Amino acid sequence: MTGERFSRAWRALVMLAVAVFMLAPLVVMVLVSFSSSPVFNLPAPQWSLRWYQAVLHKDGLGDTVLLSVYVALASTAAALVLGTLCAIAIAHGRFRGREALLAFLVSPLLMPGLVVGVALLQALRELGLRDVLGALLIGHVVITLPYVTRTVHASLSLFDMRLLEAARTLGLSPSRAVLKVMVPSLAPAFLTSGLFAFLASMDNYPISIFLTDARHKTLPIEILHYLEEAPDPSIAALSSCLILFAIVVLFLAERLVGMRRLAQF
Numbered sequence: 001m002t003g004e005r006f007s008r009a010w011r012a013l014v015m016l017a018v019a020v021f022m023l024a025p026l027v028v029m030v031l032v033s034f035s036s037s038p039v040f041n042l043p044a045p046q047w048s049l050r051w052y053q054a055v056l057h058k059d060g061l062g063d064t065v066l067l068s069v070y071v072a073l074a075s076t077a078a079a080l081v082l083g084t085l086c087a088i089a090i091a092h093g094r095f096r097g098r099e100a101l102l103a104f105l106v107s108p109l110l111m112p113g114l115v116v117g118v119a120l121l122q123a124l125r126e127l128g129l130r131d132v133l134g135a136l137l138i139g140h141v142v143i144t145l146p147y148v149t150r151t152v153h154a155s156l157s158l159f160d161m162r163l164l165e166a167a168r169t170l171g172l173s174p175s176r177a178v179l180k181v182m183v184p185s186l187a188p189a190f191l192t193s194g195l196f197a198f199l200a201s202m203d204n205y206p207i208s209i210f211l212t213d214a215r216h217k218t219l220p221i222e223i224l225h226y227l228e229e230a231p232d233p234s235i236a237a238l239s240s241c242l243i244l245f246a247i248v249v250l251f252l253a254e255r256l257v258g259m260r261r262l263a264q265f
Contacts (some may be wrong), residue, residue: 203242
């Protein structure tokens, strides 16, 4: 019994150490953002909101944020539609190579982002696509599609397709049967995959850097630009806002679905 308690205590200690190791940089970033010092300095000589005010006055930051949000929303919406169709085909289709197709769709998550970015750049150039916004949307759909496909596929394995047949027997059309029966059952999977896809798009740098130009920059690229040109704690303030945004998204997901159900996917 003593050995079992020691084992549990050891596992808890290791988990706590890992959590502290992963969260410590975020805590330091938030603390630096409230410092009055013009450099990254802790402990802060005085607490201040001057760097949050500086973020509001940065030139071009508003357009950059709007571009990132638009690309993230559009790519997430496209990934939800395409990923759901792919998941249904893989889960309930009758053709060979379904598992190979699933592995192929998830493969962008297993490859280095720089490799995917270079490959997309060369492929889009060969296709003659020069529009930056279109290239960004395609690139971000590629990196968000795996989240949707894998999550919805896992949820579909628990869904009984005979419920759709029963709904059609009761008089619903195929489209209304899907909307009334399948969509509510898969709503947690849609929400979970959509949240992760949106955050992955907002945070993506290695693919976006190959598909943007000087006039169209996503937020991670702009943050790196600030870090190279004028490194000051306003970067920490901007990063803290992104951390707060991620926390708010997770809080809303917990309120709408519950973290326990989110963890199932």
